[in-house]
Amino acid sequence: MKETIRVAAGQGFWGDLPDAPVHQVEDGPIDYLMLDYLAEVTMSIMQKQKTRDANAGYAKDFVPLIRRILPACVERNIRITANAGGVNVKGCADAVREVARDLGFAGKVKIGLVTGDDIMSRLDEFLAGGMELRSMDTGAPLATVRDRIQSANVYLGAWPMVEALRQNAQIVITGRATDTGLTLAPLIYEFGWSATDWDKLSAGTIAGHIIECGAQASGGNCQYDWQNIPDMANVGFPIAEASSDGTFVITKHIGSGGRVNVPSVKEQLVYEMGDPHEYITPDCVADFTTIQLEEAGENRVRVFGVRGRPATDSFKVSISYSAGFKAVGTLVYAWPDAFAKAQKADKILRERLERLGLRFDQVLTEFVGANATHGPLAGPPSADAPEVQLRVGVRGSDRASVERFTKEIAPLILTGPPAVTGFAGGRPKVEEIVAYWPALIPKEVISPKVEVLET
């Protein structure tokens, strides 16, 4: 057994810096590369893609990435955990297998698949059986949106990935798996942690939480001393260097930019935090109030003392459903009296929408440069402001109303207050809203499946 295992984060979300995982592989020693591709609504986008093309429905970028990094990963035995499979894990794995064969690794690389997260086809069976799948946000039962559901996936934890690693998979591809499981699974596998060692499972989960948003732990979006964080153009993504006792060090490759220190790690720890006493995953309940941090050298933060409790008997389900339409239009008003002009334009626009008898659930006006981020806390804008952007959004179930709204923005240039510009992009686009419905489901009705493909 190795004394320490280095798990490197390569993507904080689908669309993060394309070369970050390449740098993680090439610029220093690592044992595992973890790649998180799935935000809450990503599954529904993938579901739509799969409906149009049976071969689609996964993170397409993953395949060319594997082409770039696989030779180095094979040479240095770097293993990969990725939830790139989306709603088509098999399709993703087949594409990766083609790449591996192409590169001459036939018979040398095994690919692990984790499925069983997709419960779309079982929803009616669950509902008929008396399960309500109430929204964790609103408490409403799922039946109220049943006819508008687009995807339904359980967040699986680390254990199916551990099984794939035990069967010698070099690349483990999952569908909807937790971000934290992608980091925890390699540690369980390497150190032989037991399924009831809640403190260690919680420590591995917290390591995952710290690195799962990529550079947000290593200098990105860091408020503490942001002006002086060095070489952000070349920012190094974080690496968790874990020991078998459940302690770990957060670091990054030597020579990369950014900064890992106690404040940068603290900022990431509190990101998207709920009740810190119970950070619930499928694998354990981690207690963030037990985490201890200390500086352990340049760009190294040691994390220790983590305690946790037994996992709950539920999985979280991520359900997406169609929830109407929206559009956002913007115009920019210039000095003098930029804010007053933008306000006047908003008044004119709303009066026109009213006269047209359009139906919306919500109309929201923001003045970018005045109140779009901090609202009334920003105080009144200066009368001398060089410019203010009017930003009006509408949302509703009637597509025609939203469509008509998009035709009422540009005319304001010739029919409203003066010194206005910023309409180069054409009419705003009408967007279908796919909303997120989190629910809980008993673990006993879900069966994760693990399969390992030869190349």
Place this chain on the structure above:
Amino acid sequence: MKVQLVKLAHARSGDKGDTANVGVIALREDIYPILVREVTSERVKNHFKGICKGDVERFELPNLGALNFLLHESLGGGGTLSLMTDAQGKTFSTALLRMEIEITPEEANRFAVS
């Protein structure tokens, strides 16, 4: 005397549905008790008047010198439903750091703030 929180703390914020979370972290360990004393749920709720329409919950993390706030009903429905520029609550962090809190002259002196 009054000081703006930005002189004593840093912060990061994010979202869970229609709830914004703001983690406020003391710039120095010995500042944390002042945060506990001054930055109460009631004051945060009042600070975000017109923005936060639901309850404010506060959790203490003495181990990190941090407080975590949950601001319910703050993101215009949250996620893809929201029409807000900041639908994910990413800038609630510095919005909270605008808050003014009361410290003693001795504390101001100790932390070199004015």
